[in-house]
Amino acid sequence: MAKRKQTSDRHSYKFLLICESKRPFKTEELALEAADFGMLDHMTLELGVYQCDICNNWHLTRVESIS
Numbered sequence: 802m803a804k805r806k807q808t809s810d811r812h813s814y815k816f817l818l819i820c821e822s823k824r825p826f827k828t829e830e831l832a833l834e835a836a837d838f839g840m841l842d843h844m845t846l847e848l849g850v851y852q853c854d855i856c857n858n859w860h861l862t863r864v865e866s867i868s
Contacts, residue, residue: 820853823853823860824861827858832861836850849864
């Protein structure tokens with residue numbers, strides 16, 4: 802009798818983190834440097850940083866200006 806070929810991708814699942822598509826920074830200082838650089842590159846952009854509750858890394862976020 803022929804052995805049945807198992808397809809491992811059929812039942813394998815990848816759990817995606819909400820923050821997986823965001824660039825992680827290990828420290829707040831590194832995130833702030835990246836935010837400063839991003840704002841220099843795009844003068845109309847305002848960026849802030851926050852520590853992620855999921856991965857504990859730091860991420861950038863757009864800051865809405867109050868006019």
